[in-house]
Protein backbone atom coordinates (compact mmCIF):
# COMPACT_ATOMS: atom_id res chain seq x y z
CA UNK A 1 0.00 0.00 0.00
CA UNK A 2 1.15 3.58 -0.62
CA UNK A 3 2.10 5.64 2.44
CA UNK A 4 3.43 9.18 2.94
CA UNK A 5 6.94 7.76 2.39
CA UNK A 6 6.01 7.14 -1.27
CA UNK A 7 4.99 10.79 -1.78
CA UNK A 8 7.82 12.99 -3.04
CA UNK A 9 8.09 16.51 -1.55
CA UNK A 10 8.79 19.93 -3.06
CA UNK A 11 12.36 20.16 -4.29
CA UNK A 12 12.14 16.76 -6.00
CA UNK A 13 12.62 17.45 -9.76
CA UNK A 14 9.74 15.18 -10.86
CA UNK A 15 7.26 17.69 -9.37
CA UNK A 16 8.46 20.28 -11.91
CA UNK A 17 8.32 18.02 -14.98
CA UNK A 18 5.50 17.82 -17.53
CA UNK A 19 4.17 14.27 -17.22
CA UNK A 20 3.95 11.98 -20.27
CA UNK A 21 0.59 10.88 -21.75
CA UNK A 22 -0.40 7.28 -20.92
CA UNK A 23 -0.63 4.82 -23.83
CA UNK A 24 -4.21 3.61 -24.26
CA UNK A 25 -5.63 1.06 -23.67
CA UNK A 26 -3.82 1.26 -20.33
CA UNK A 27 -1.29 -1.43 -19.39
CA UNK A 28 -1.91 -3.63 -16.37
CA UNK A 29 0.94 -1.76 -14.64
CA UNK A 30 -0.70 1.65 -15.21
CA UNK A 31 -4.06 0.31 -14.08
CA UNK A 32 -2.43 -1.05 -10.92
CA UNK A 33 -0.76 2.30 -10.24
CA UNK A 34 -4.06 4.16 -10.62
CA UNK A 35 -5.70 1.71 -8.24
CA UNK A 36 -2.89 2.05 -5.68
CA UNK A 37 -3.36 5.84 -5.83
CA UNK A 38 -7.11 5.57 -5.20
CA UNK A 39 -6.49 3.14 -2.33
CA UNK A 40 -4.14 5.73 -0.79
CA UNK A 41 -7.05 8.21 -0.71
CA UNK A 42 -9.41 5.56 0.71
CA UNK A 43 -6.90 4.67 3.46
CA UNK A 44 -6.18 8.33 4.18
CA UNK A 45 -9.90 8.93 4.71
CA UNK A 46 -10.31 5.98 7.09
CA UNK A 47 -9.59 7.26 10.63
CA UNK A 48 -8.02 4.02 11.89
CA UNK A 49 -5.79 3.42 8.87
CA UNK A 50 -4.88 7.11 8.59
CA UNK A 51 -3.79 7.17 12.22
CA UNK A 52 -1.96 3.84 12.01
CA UNK A 53 0.13 5.00 9.02
CA UNK A 54 0.11 8.77 9.77
CA UNK A 55 -1.60 9.54 6.46
CA UNK A 56 -2.76 13.13 5.75
CA UNK A 57 -6.48 13.21 4.77
CA UNK A 58 -6.13 13.20 0.97
CA UNK A 59 -8.80 14.23 -1.53
CA UNK A 60 -6.64 14.03 -4.64
CA UNK A 61 -3.31 12.63 -5.86
CA UNK A 62 -1.41 12.95 -9.14
CA UNK A 63 1.05 10.26 -10.36
CA UNK A 64 4.08 12.61 -10.35
CA UNK A 65 3.63 12.83 -6.55
CA UNK A 66 4.63 9.16 -6.30
CA UNK A 67 7.46 9.81 -8.75
CA UNK A 68 5.58 8.42 -11.75
CA UNK A 69 5.78 11.12 -14.44
CA UNK A 70 2.63 10.00 -16.26
CA UNK A 71 -0.68 11.82 -16.89
CA UNK A 72 -2.77 10.02 -14.28
CA UNK A 73 -4.73 11.42 -11.32
CA UNK A 74 -7.28 10.32 -8.73
CA UNK A 75 -9.83 12.26 -6.67
CA UNK A 76 -12.07 11.11 -3.84
CA UNK A 77 -14.39 13.50 -2.05
CA UNK A 78 -18.07 14.07 -1.29
CA UNK A 79 -20.35 16.10 -3.54
CA UNK A 80 -23.03 18.57 -2.51
CA UNK A 81 -25.36 15.63 -1.70
CA UNK A 82 -22.69 14.15 0.60
CA UNK A 83 -22.26 11.24 -1.86
CA UNK A 84 -18.71 9.88 -2.19
CA UNK A 85 -17.33 10.71 -5.64
CA UNK A 86 -14.31 8.77 -6.89
CA UNK A 87 -12.55 9.78 -10.14
CA UNK A 88 -9.55 7.87 -11.53
CA UNK A 89 -8.37 9.36 -14.83
CA UNK A 90 -5.77 8.80 -17.55
CA UNK A 91 -4.80 11.74 -19.79
CA UNK A 92 -7.23 14.27 -18.24
CA UNK A 93 -7.68 17.73 -19.74
CA UNK A 94 -9.89 20.79 -19.44
CA UNK A 95 -11.77 21.32 -22.72
CA UNK A 96 -13.61 24.48 -21.65
CA UNK A 97 -14.06 26.61 -18.54
CA UNK A 98 -16.04 29.50 -17.09
CA UNK A 99 -14.66 33.03 -17.20
CA UNK A 100 -15.65 33.22 -13.56
CA UNK A 101 -13.03 32.17 -11.05
CA UNK A 102 -13.30 30.77 -7.53
CA UNK A 103 -10.96 29.92 -4.65
CA UNK A 104 -10.87 28.31 -1.23
CA UNK A 105 -11.05 30.99 1.47
CA UNK A 106 -8.59 28.93 3.52
CA UNK A 107 -6.13 28.75 0.62
CA UNK A 108 -4.68 25.41 -0.48
CA UNK A 109 -2.18 22.87 0.82
CA UNK A 110 -0.51 19.89 -0.86
CA UNK A 111 0.51 16.35 0.07
CA UNK A 112 3.92 17.21 -1.40
CA UNK A 113 4.31 20.45 0.61
CA UNK A 114 5.19 20.17 4.31
CA UNK A 115 4.55 23.81 5.18
CA UNK A 116 1.66 26.27 5.20
CA UNK A 117 1.62 28.71 2.28
CA UNK A 118 -0.89 31.53 2.77
CA UNK A 119 -2.86 33.13 0.00
CA UNK A 120 -5.68 32.90 -2.52
CA UNK A 121 -5.29 30.31 -5.29
CA UNK A 122 -7.55 31.40 -8.17
CA UNK A 123 -9.22 28.52 -10.03
CA UNK A 124 -11.86 28.37 -12.79
CA UNK A 125 -15.29 28.16 -11.11
CA UNK A 126 -16.69 25.61 -13.60
CA UNK A 127 -14.84 23.33 -16.01
CA UNK A 128 -15.69 20.79 -18.71
CA UNK A 129 -13.15 17.97 -18.71
CA UNK A 130 -12.26 15.04 -20.95
CA UNK A 131 -10.34 12.01 -19.67
CA UNK A 132 -10.09 8.23 -19.95
CA UNK A 133 -11.30 6.09 -17.06
CA UNK A 134 -9.49 3.12 -15.47
CA UNK A 135 -10.71 0.86 -18.32
CA UNK A 136 -9.59 3.30 -21.00
CA UNK A 137 -13.08 4.58 -21.84
CA UNK A 138 -13.45 8.26 -22.75
CA UNK A 139 -15.40 10.35 -20.23
CA UNK A 140 -16.58 13.98 -20.51
CA UNK A 141 -17.73 15.72 -17.32
CA UNK A 142 -18.64 19.15 -16.02
CA UNK A 143 -17.22 19.96 -12.58
CA UNK A 144 -17.88 22.87 -10.23
CA UNK A 145 -17.19 23.76 -6.60
CA UNK A 146 -14.66 21.79 -4.58
CA UNK A 147 -14.51 18.99 -7.21
CA UNK A 148 -13.49 21.57 -9.81
CA UNK A 149 -10.77 22.96 -7.52
CA UNK A 150 -9.38 19.50 -6.69
CA UNK A 151 -9.27 18.54 -10.38
CA UNK A 152 -7.42 21.73 -11.30
CA UNK A 153 -4.95 21.26 -8.42
CA UNK A 154 -4.19 17.69 -9.59
CA UNK A 155 -4.03 18.62 -13.28
CA UNK A 156 -1.46 21.30 -12.36
CA UNK A 157 0.77 18.54 -10.92
CA UNK A 158 0.78 16.86 -14.39
CA UNK A 159 2.18 20.14 -15.78
CA UNK A 160 4.79 20.74 -13.05
CA UNK A 161 2.73 23.51 -11.41
CA UNK A 162 2.47 23.86 -7.60
CA UNK A 163 -0.54 25.64 -6.02
CA UNK A 164 1.63 28.45 -4.64
CA UNK A 165 2.78 29.31 -8.19
CA UNK A 166 -0.73 30.76 -8.59
CA UNK A 167 -0.67 32.96 -5.47
CA UNK A 168 -0.13 36.66 -6.29
CA UNK A 169 3.28 37.39 -4.79
CA UNK A 170 2.76 41.11 -4.03
CA UNK A 171 -0.68 40.60 -2.53
CA UNK A 172 -1.37 36.95 -1.62
CA UNK A 173 -4.93 37.80 -0.52
CA UNK A 174 -5.78 39.74 -3.69
CA UNK A 175 -9.16 38.48 -4.77
CA UNK A 176 -9.45 37.78 -8.51
CA UNK A 177 -11.58 40.32 -10.41
CA UNK A 178 -15.03 39.10 -11.43
CA UNK A 179 -15.27 38.59 -15.22
CA UNK A 180 -16.40 41.64 -17.18
CA UNK A 181 -14.50 44.08 -14.97
CA UNK A 182 -12.64 46.63 -17.09
CA UNK A 183 -8.92 45.96 -16.69
CA UNK A 184 -6.96 49.11 -17.51
CA UNK A 185 -3.96 48.32 -19.68
CA UNK A 186 -1.32 51.00 -20.07
CA UNK A 187 -0.03 50.58 -23.60
CA UNK A 188 2.23 53.59 -23.26
CA UNK A 189 4.98 53.47 -25.85
CA UNK A 190 7.57 54.10 -23.14
Ligand SMILES: COc1ccccc1NC(=O)N[C@H](C(=O)N(CC(=O)NO)CC1CCCC1)C(C)(C)C
Pocket residue numbers: 045056057058059060061062065108109110111112149150153154157
Ligand atom coordinates in the same frame (compact mmCIF):
# COMPACT_ATOMS: atom_id res chain seq x y z
C1 LIG B 1 -10.62 14.01 3.41
O1 LIG B 1 -9.92 15.23 3.40
C2 LIG B 1 -10.68 16.36 3.23
C3 LIG B 1 -12.04 16.46 3.46
C4 LIG B 1 -12.67 17.70 3.25
C5 LIG B 1 -11.95 18.81 2.84
C6 LIG B 1 -10.58 18.72 2.59
C7 LIG B 1 -9.95 17.47 2.79
N1 LIG B 1 -8.62 17.25 2.61
C8 LIG B 1 -7.73 18.04 1.90
O2 LIG B 1 -8.01 19.13 1.42
N2 LIG B 1 -6.54 17.47 1.80
C9 LIG B 1 -5.42 18.08 1.12
C10 LIG B 1 -5.19 17.27 -0.16
O3 LIG B 1 -5.33 16.06 -0.12
N3 LIG B 1 -4.84 17.94 -1.31
C11 LIG B 1 -4.57 17.10 -2.47
C12 LIG B 1 -3.15 17.23 -3.00
O4 LIG B 1 -2.24 17.70 -2.34
N4 LIG B 1 -3.02 16.81 -4.24
O5 LIG B 1 -1.85 16.93 -4.88
C13 LIG B 1 -4.75 19.40 -1.48
C14 LIG B 1 -6.14 20.01 -1.80
C15 LIG B 1 -6.01 21.54 -1.89
C16 LIG B 1 -7.08 21.98 -2.82
C17 LIG B 1 -7.47 20.80 -3.65
C18 LIG B 1 -6.72 19.61 -3.15
C19 LIG B 1 -4.21 18.06 2.07
C20 LIG B 1 -2.99 18.60 1.34
C21 LIG B 1 -4.54 18.95 3.25
C22 LIG B 1 -3.93 16.64 2.56
Ligand SMILES: [Zn+2]
Pocket residue numbers: 109110111112153157
Ligand atom coordinates in the same frame (compact mmCIF):
# COMPACT_ATOMS: atom_id res chain seq x y z
ZN1 LIG C 1 -0.89 18.71 -4.48
